[in-house]
Amino acid sequence: MQIAGYEFPEELYYERNHFWARVDGAEVTVGATDYVQQIAGEILFFQAPPLGKVVAQGKPFASIESGKWVGQVYAPVSGVITAVNTRLEDDPSPINADPYGEGWMVKIKFEDLKELSNLLKPGTPEFSEWFEAELARNA
Amino acid sequence: MGAKTGSTWRLIDPGHLRAHENMAWDAALLEVMSQTEGEPLFRFEEFRPRAVLVGFHQDVEQEVNLAYCRQHGLEVNRRLTGGGAIYEDESQVGWELVAKRDDPALPWDRRALFEVCCRAVAAGLKELGVEARFRPKNDIEVGGRKISGTGGTDLGDALLFHGSLLVDLDVETMVRSLKIPAEKLKDKAVSSTKERVTCLAWELGEIPPRPVIKQAILNGFRKILGIQFVPGDFSAQEKACYRKLAPYYASADWVYQIRKKTATSMVTAMRKTPGGLINLAVSVNVPAKRIKQALITGDFFCIPPRAILDLESRLKDLPYEQETISEVIQEFFRKAEIPGVTPEDFLHLFQEAKKFFSGKGETASGG
Numbered sequence: 415m416q417i418a419g420y421e422f423p424e425e426l427y428y429e430r431n432h433f434w435a436r437v438d439g440a441e442v443t444v445g446a447t448d449y450v451q452q453i454a455g456e457i458l459f460f461q462a463p464p465l466g467k468v469v470a471q472g473k474p475f476a477s478i479e480s481g482k483w484v485g486q487v488y489a490p491v492s493g494v495i496t497a498v499n500t501r502l503e504d505d506p507s508p509i510n511a512d513p514y515g516e517g518w519m520v521k522i523k524f525e526d527l528k529e530l531s532n533l534l535k536p537g538t539p540e541f542s543e544w545f546e547a548e549l550a551r552n553a
Numbered sequence: 554m555g556a557k558t559g560s561t562w563r564l565i566d567p568g569h570l571r572a573h574e575n576m577a578w579d580a581a582l583l584e585v586m587s588q589t590e591g592e593p594l595f596r597f598e599e600f601r602p603r604a605v606l607v608g609f610h611q612d613v614e615q616e617v618n619l620a621y622c623r624q625h626g627l628e629v630n631r632r633l634t635g636g637g638a639i640y641e642d643e644s645q646v647g648w649e650l651v652a653k654r655d656d657p658a659l660p661w662d663r664r665a666l667f668e669v670c671c672r673a674v675a676a677g678l679k680e681l682g683v684e685a686r687f688r689p690k691n692d693i694e695v696g697g698r699k700i701s702g703t704g705g706t707d708l709g710d711a712l713l714f715h716g717s718l719l720v721d722l723d724v725e726t727m728v729r730s731l732k733i734p735a736e737k738l739k740d741k742a743v744s745s746t747k748e749r750v751t752c753l754a755w756e757l758g759e760i761p762p763r764p765v766i767k768q769a770i771l772n773g774f775r776k777i778l779g780i781q782f783v784p785g786d787f788s789a790q791e792k793a794c795y796r797k798l799a800p801y802y803a804s805a806d807w808v809y810q811i812r813k814k815t816a817t818s819m820v821t822a823m824r825k826t827p828g829g830l831i832n833l834a835v836s837v838n839v840p841a842k843r844i845k846q847a848l849i850t851g852d853f854f855c856i857p858p859r860a861i862l863d864l865e866s867r868l869k870d871l872p873y874e875q876e877t878i879s880e881v882i883q884e885f886f887r888k889a890e891i892p893g894v895t896p897e898d899f900l901h902l903f904q905e906a907k908k909f910f911s912g913k914g915e916t917a918s919g920g
Contacts, residue, residue, distance in 0.1 A: 481691065482705065483635050485707060486709075505840050551661045
């Protein structure tokens with residue numbers, strides 16, 4: 415789904431700092447949204463967490479950098495890091511080129527499926543309300 | 554974004570601190586700001602002893618001449634913020650803002666934030682008699698030469714943005730303590746760096762008293778962002794957070810946390826042209842195939858001279874691809890002229906240097 419020039423695949427879940435989660439069994443794959451990569455510009459660094467790190471929903475666990483600004487990567491769900499896209503540590507350009515595909519950052523084995531209800535789905539009033547507010551800030 | 558009125562910020566001026574103390578204060582102030590309804594604050598950040606600070610994502614060993622730092626008593630630490638490694642001596646005046654990201658005095662857009670803060674410091678410098686201005690995207694310059702860099706980070710709904718103003722620069726120490734392309738120029742390292750950076754002492758022929766410099770910076774922020782300052786101190790909560798964090802920011806776990814398997818490559822190339830000799834020294838992020846920093850020197854004559862500095866600034870962090878570099882060089886030659894030198898000469902230099910990425914740093918020559 416395209417909203418104001420930003421792509422949001424409908425099958426994904428979104429957390430309010432603009433990171434997405436794709437549910438696959440007991441794991442979620444996580445990455446930055448098209449909005450993040452457009453707003454940040456060219457991302458020059460991605461620092462991944464170690465495997466096994468315990469992360470909490472809505473809390474930062476990794477970082478990206480563009481234009482001398484270090485931004486945090488926030489966890490859409492609580493759980494344990496089970497995989498890291500280490501390729502991005504050498505060359506983070508897929509975060510810009512393909513944020514929902516090759517630009518995936520980590521996989522998290524989640525603790526509690528119920529946390530998904532705290533995330534946003536495109537097409538819902540909650541999603542629209544949140545994203546319109548975000549757009550208004552940047553206007 | 555124009556000046557707004559009515560914003561009152563707490564002003565903290567703790568004096569010179571050690572590198573890890575400054576880094577821990579940065580972390581503590583940002584953390585407390587993100588956890589509370591915190592009021593915005595402005596802090597001066599000064600270093601003693603001298604220090605080298607790498608950017609958050611940089612590998613110390615790739616960026617810093619550690620043996621030199623040890624021999625000369627320079628501390629080494631890591632910033633929370635982005636950008637490259639910098640040398641901080643006791644004379645520099647660092648400034649920083651810690652606020653909510655939606656603070657009404659600040660633009661939400663990050664590029665606009667860089668611009669207004671650089672314009673604020675430039676306005677302060679004008680008051681001191683220095684014709685400073687914002688150089689996109691992140692710097693403050695005087696006549697093409699950099700006098701202050703900037704960088705930032707955020708945590709939750711809080712941000713930290715800072716910069717450091719060069720006051721009386723010891724170029725020799727800067728060049729020797731950092732692994733930058735200038736060191737490839739050997740005896741020309743200091744003179745070529747002096748053409749690219751400047752400081753208050755060189756611009757004014759004297760060093761204004763520190764309180765005068767600090768007041769000028771505050772006046773700049775007042776003028777451009779409408780901020781009023783009320784002198785204050787760290788809060789009890791900030792002090793408690795600092796005490797909790799300080800040991801970590803003094804530890805090797807923090808300073809050496811990032812170790813790249815991959816090398817930064819430093820390569821040089823040289824070309825004789827009818828217009829003179831051109832040297833290119835360039836540091837490259839090899840796996841990302843990006844230019845980190847390029848230095849173009851020689852005995853050619855560029856009109857206007859500052860165009861070459863703008864070109865170097867423009868090349869920073871660009872993909873090391875022929876098409877991209879060619880575009881930037883063509884753009885440069887539309888605005889500048891170097892008699893006896895063609896865009897193809899420049900492009901050839903970059904192509905020559907590229908052949909040597911995989912090595913530890915080699916020299917190519919051509920022409």
